[in-house]
Amino acid sequence: MTSSSEYRHVPLAEPRNIRVLDVEPASATSTELRCKLRQVSLEAVPLAKYSALSYCWGGQIPDHPVLCDGALLNITKNCLDAIMKLRRPQDTITLWIDSICIDQKNMAEKSTQVALMGEIYKHADQVIVWLGEWDDTLRKAVEVVKDIGTVEYSGEPTPEQGLLGQRQMQDKVKALKAATRHPSDDVLGPLYHKAWFGRMWTVQEVELARGNNILVYNGPDSSDQLPWNVLILATDALLVCHYDWIDLSRTVKLHKQLLTMIIMERWPVMKEVYKMKPGDLVHDPMVWTIMCDAREKEATNVKDKVFALYGVFQELKIAPALPSPDYSKSIEDIYRELTVAGIESDKHLYVLYDAPSDHRHLRPGLASWVPDWSDPGWRGRGNMDSRIAVSRDRFCAAGPADPSWKFSADGRQLLLRGKIIDEIIFCGQPLCCLADSNIVAQLTNPRDSASRNTAAEEYKDDLREAYTTLKSWVQICSWYDKYPTTGETAAQAFCRTLTQDFGVEDNNNPESKLEASNAWFRTMSSSNPDVEVFRAVHGDRLGARKNDDTLIEYVIRESPPAMLPLAAIQMKPGGSFHSAARTFSTRKGFFITEAGRMGTAAARVEAGQGEPRRAVNLVEAGDQIAVLAGLEMPLVLRPVNIGDGKGAIGDEQKGKRVYRLVTHAYVHGIMYGEVWEDKSRPLEEIILV
Template identity: 25%
Template sequence: MDFWNLHLAHDLYKPLEGTLPLRVLQLHPGPVSAPIKCELIVTQLEQIENEYEATSYTWGSPADPLLIECNGLAMRIQRNAFDMLAHIRHPDWPRVVWIDAVCINQSDIEERSQQVSMMHQIYSSAVSVVVWLGPAADNSHLAVEFAASLDPARYIDELGAVMKFGNSVAARDAFRDKTYFFGAEPASAYDRELAVALVAFINRPWFNRVWVQQEATACRDTRVLCGPDTVSWDHVFALAWILMPIHTASWPDYFPHSYRESQSNLVSIRSIQSSRWIRFRRSDEGVHGMTVLSLAAVLLKGNSYAATDPRDKIFALRNVCHGNFNRWAPEADYRIPWEILYIETSLSLLTNGWLPSLSRAGRSRHPPDSVLPSWVQDYRRLDASVLQSNPELIDHFEWAAGGFSPDSTGVTPVLTIAARKRELPKHHRRKLDQKRISDTLQSFKGRTKQLLQSYISIRCLMMDEIVYVGQTVYDHIQEGGEAPSLDRPSFKHCLDCIRHDLDHLDTRLSGTYMNGDSVLEAYRLTLITATGRHGELVGAEYTRDHWDSWVRWLTSDDDNDDINDVDHNNTAQNPAMPLLADAFLNSGALFNFRFATTKHSYLCLVPAMVQVHDVAAIIKGCTLPVVLRPWTPPTTPSAKSATATNNSTSKKTDDGYFELIGDAYVHGMMVNQVACINTELGCKASPTPAQREKVMQAAQRNNGEVWDELGLGGNYTEVLDTIGMRWVDLV
């Protein structure tokens, strides 16, 4: 008998009744080492508002639970919950708290769903929220002491300055002006000890739990406990804020965690504070940028958080949204399998015109055993192998490959670009490996199970077949060998990849690319997604200025210089890693993305798993191009069933089905060029000879002046056959 059944056997949990039913725990006083005694009290939320404290902690492993006495009965709880109760109780008087491990009957799915639905109200109605990070360890007292010495108002103002400008150049510049703790390497032994303590503190698992996005944002008075030490949330944010580098970087190698390992925790803390800034900002603070958190914006970060139950990714984040922007997410219901929940959520976003959510979907973002449709975001936390081989492509705020969306933040639906949901006909349905689906799904009988066999139709503005894919550094590592590290020996493999690409481009290197760059300049810019080390868009002059120093660094015989020795001034005398290497790290080129070319000579950067015959495409409403893979149904219908299919609502487009692979970069097509060309020349996806001739004549009049009129430069006549709006079906 598990410990939740033990609770029921003692009749500790009676059914909750009322509009907002709630249990709270009266924690009896006592020292930390004494046995824990408490009383479970049934009440209504409105009756106890501002009279209890809500708790937040890491759920932890259910193994090796500890005993407490609740209502005179023995009760087992997780060790993390036990440690928290032992540390937060007062020595002399009772303390009324809400803790999910005790106050919710976790074995009652209906109650669990109901209580999760009102979680935001539970935390926002508390007089305060107590965050428990765990027992003291790794010099945590130094970290808490240092955080308490900071001026949080200063750093909250720095964050506010970034948020006020939304997604813009001004926001990027404001972030570059922020305070950074590791601007210079600590000189003294104490400074190094402190730095190690700060990094260890910020890497505690609580910071990355998905539920803390809600638990730490709802109440103004939120305090953080670590062993016997306590500090306000604002001070913890201040600590994390100054640990965030201004641009992509690494921390010194003596730290217990690398910056890449710590990044998700730092982003999580920033997300919490961003929500708090919106919720609790001062009345005198001007608001120019994103003033609400929409479901679309919040869920984009879903798979960077940790959760015990994959369904919590949706149920926890839906209430972080402000106003009524959570209405597009399903209500908490733990009877629904996580696979169905993820499909329903993605469908809600896409059919309401929030197509940027596709940037977190695709086979390159799914684990190999995924049964989800390719257009669905898998909100589960990606394991290290998936993250390493398929990281996100940087999405610059000036990019709008598929046209500027009327509302890029996802605050309101954009139905003009909405996807259409369809169901695969029976003879086209995917064969699902039963070993790959959850036990809940295998036994699930709900009608929504058919969603696994659904597809979506989206508007596509450009498509072209990939005819060449380059190499990555991983291709030069022997099978079974260690993954390359970010040092000069691993970077040297980049030269092998580049030589392979240049051999492919050999006959075109003296030519001109469609946007006016030379083909060689266009190739180099493609490798860094035309983006500098600070995230700024750059042109051919940038690579001309820095390419040679990067190659000299790669070919140097000194293998001691690594990524921590960045040449910020890029001087020829400095042997440290040159500036251009940082731009490569930002783009992921030659490590996690491959160079590729298409039938009509587009130069692209694509996910590592892309193959020849995949298709580079631009979807209307998506800021980044994507790669699609033609998909053949498992069976071919008979003539009779094919006729029936053609007369049904599942009628297919002529292009067939595709799987979404992932985001891509297409040089010269990143800033709305395809929409401008399509609007100006009226391109058709499958033009008649007369229609094609009309478009060509318009493009070539007066020696191609149309390209100058559109402000595109160069000459895009070569790619006109790839442009034209069509419906594409994603499975």
């Protein structure tokens, strides 16, 4: 290189101007990269032709200098590799690349340009997806995806041919599933596990583009290219056929969700077509569902968890109150403004169910009712975490009341209508259970004995903890004779609480479910539950000495620690309920209220320095139980002392009760509107800070 001067971006002449990069041609790959930046106006589109690059920085730093307008411009190696692949032997190619075309050192310009990025990708002649250099495993994955997603039609495609094509693609996936017995057999992971699929910015970059102009690129030959629409068709078939060897929900669900919403926005006639398709996609655009699906996506700057979707919200015409990107604002203000705009746009309060998470205490300046959007939250386990309010639709704690909310003048307090109906006075030991949701696959993988053995030990540890913790909760329940608010026996109320009133009663065979829960409670509440559990499963092996408690206690002491927990899930008929209780109560704590109600609420999972993870109750004695208009489940709220600095309020709120949101909860006896209809408890304004 002949220059030693550092490149300095020329200020943009107009608010809607952008820079594009002209890459000079070269016939040899060894030729030094030379390029020029020039300004064009988005008003000139489509005359201002360019291709937009979608790639991820991958934690790299810009330490590779290239010649730009005769000066040195530092870019990342991944970006350099992409440009070198795209450079042509004879013609200049014009690109838009965020890290180059935006002055990254100018925060004011960056804020303005980020607000335009949706338009930039939408109007590009082509969007090039760069995953990095392809190795043999990635090439194989691309070949398989092309085979699945490519269907030949004779003549013009018809609806009948379309259905036939879907069946053909699904048949190919079924054949692939049959040939994939273990994780090591999976050929698609090298593609779907690429970092690009996990990044936040890449979502907007492809979803706002025109679908037939998006190309996954590794070179000029067709064998080095994968059309985006082929990838989407193949991915759809993989999802329909439940190809579970890769976490497609984590990698592509948001892409498919937004693609559906954008197609319906651009072509309203498609709304009825999509509504006829089965699946778990939401057809009405909502800020809440989009942000929940985006929580697992990664961004180097966590402010981009919001800014990277600004163009999507504009395209879908939702969240109109969301301010334009502004990097000078704090993370707390950016996340709060999004949540305010989302509630106003969605017209519901579901976002409050996603406010608690394991790590939000690390961001103390965040309003308690605002999710930490930088944190995957409890949805980071593929929606398998029992703390998510997935069963909320079964409840109606606030009866048929519509959601009611308003915000303080500065937007920092959320004002709700509801009732404070009880107070927590005692919290039991929380149930942790940390084994991964894919533990079954780990336990049955014959090709990885180390992973299998580790998974087995984790599973045994979880069973031991569940057995010990549930046994301690049963002891707490022994304080009761009858449940105070429903008249049920303590056993009935307790078992319904453990499973959030799900699974205890079965319309098809209610007796079997009740028999299982009653048998389990009798065993666990006996004077010596360990002996009774052993006797229920292994007693016949002792023959005539089956009722010898001393012998059984000796056998238990001499047995492996996992023996009793394993026996608990093998009991007939109580074992099935033990498994259900463990599933529903994992990562939760059991509590008692002042009125004698039982409940469960989420616990926080944390790890000390060099220590194993453990669960810590989110709720504590003194927390209030609230039922709020528009929410199906009660919330646990913590009273705020106005002088403690945790939530300043305006003059109009002084003298009113102020709280911080802790989490949602199951509280037995109030889940179906029982207290909401109680006229002796008037509605009041509840302020969350």
